[in-house]
Amino acid sequence: MGTAGASTDEVAGERRQLMNVAYRLLGSLAEAEDAVQEAYARWYALPQDRRDVIVSPGAWLTTVTGRICLDVLGSARARRERYVGAWLPDPLPDRAERHLGHGGGPTSPVALTDPADQMVLDESVTMAFLVVLESMTPAERVAFVLHDVFRYPFAEIAGILDRTPAACKQLAASARRRVRGARPPVKAARQAEAVRRVKEAWEAKDIAALVDLLDPAAVMTADGGGLVGTVLRPIEGGARIAQYLVAIADKAVGLELLERSVNGAPGLVARQAGAVATVASFEIADGRVTRIWAVRNPEKLRPWARGWAV
Structure with missing residues (x-):
């Protein structure tokens, strides 16, 4: 079934998932937001008849976001070599704590618009984990994050990396060894x-x-x-x-x-x-x-x- 029945709200509802994917791939909220915005721009630039035949807008947006992030990762190393001092991923605040100062809850205007509020906080966003991700090649990072963190099948990841599913599986395995070499998190x-x-x-x-x-x-x-x-x-x-x-x-x-x-x-x-x-x-x-x-x-x-x- 195509997307003829998919509303604008349903397509927009993919933003949280896309932001979570992009942040883990890039380690930067600003770059993640830019990548997601670009993916949506490409979606809305498609003619309506093209959109209507896309079975899953969410899968399409994830694929495009992944490709954009892959390109960003490819250029990030050169940019970070010019960065003054060490480069670290963006730290994420806890949503509940951060909005205490507003006098408002999760439905405050800031909560609805701030990309930081779209982040799901788990072991895959700890600073230690993100630093390990930084040691991976762009292809390893994409394969590992999409498969091991978000459970995307290698057949879909292959379309992002332009490699065979078997090659993507090997990339994820290589990345997994890097993660296993890191210290396990404490309680x-x-x-x-x-x-x-x-x-x-x-x-x-x-x-x-x-x-x-x-x-x-x-x-x-x-x-x-x-x-x-x-x-x-x-x-x-x-x-x-x-x-x-x-x-x-x-x-x-x-x-x-x-x-x-x-x-x-x-x-x-x-x-x-x-x-x-x-x-x-x-x-x-x-x-x-x-x-x-x-x-x-x-x-x-x-x-x-x-x-x-x-």
């Missing part, structure tokens, strides 16, 4: 406890306590995009990270640390003068912090700034 309660202890030691400017909480081989990566001051290269070693965190606390007068969900996992938000300055994600292993990802680029913090008036 939310254990991560929350570790993050809380880091917060308390950071607020107390207790270097010894921070060193004890950090793995000796811990790595901290910060993303300022050249727009704000931050370290341009990862800081390696728990002792060095502890010293850096205390140095920040000494310089940032009025720094406020809040425990918040970041990409669906316990994290920290640092505010200064009421504005969100940093969003930090953590990787925990054996009760100690092994990785810290700190996003400071204000362009990546826009979804956080909108709902944090209080």
Whole structure:
């Protein structure tokens, strides 16, 4: 059956799914939104008779979005080589927490229009998972995300990658090995406890306590995009990270640390003068912090700034 009976609302209703696919493929809300917008532009540019014979508009839009994301990923590496400092995926706020500052609920105007509110937060959007995705080739990432995360069959993925289903299966298997090589996530309660202890030691400017909480081989990566001051290269070693965190606390007068969900996992938000300055994600292993990802680029913090008036 074609789409003659498919309403504009039904086609538009695919946006949430497309945004979730595009964000996981690209790691950027702005790029994901652009990719989805372009997919819709191509859909509405089709003559009506062409649209009427498309059995599943959702599948068509997903295929087109996947191809657009594949092209973006192909050029992203060159662009990120020119990026000032380390590049990290956009951090996602928890919808419920973010809208507390609006005095409105999920039906507030911001909630209806903000792309961040269309994200489904699960293990496939944790910062640790997204960083692993960044290590994959564009084709591996598309094959893995579409098949392992969204359960699309390899026959459909083959149309996006212009490869055989067997080749797509091999790409997904290769990507899967990269994921298996990463540390498994810890339970939310254990991560929350570790993050809380880091917060308390950071607020107390207790270097010894921070060193004890950090793995000796811990790595901290910060993303300022050249727009704000931050370290341009990862800081390696728990002792060095502890010293850096205390140095920040000494310089940032009025720094406020809040425990918040970041990409669906316990994290920290640092505010200064009421504005969100940093969003930090953590990787925990054996009760100690092994990785810290700190996003400071204000362009990546826009979804956080909108709902944090209080």
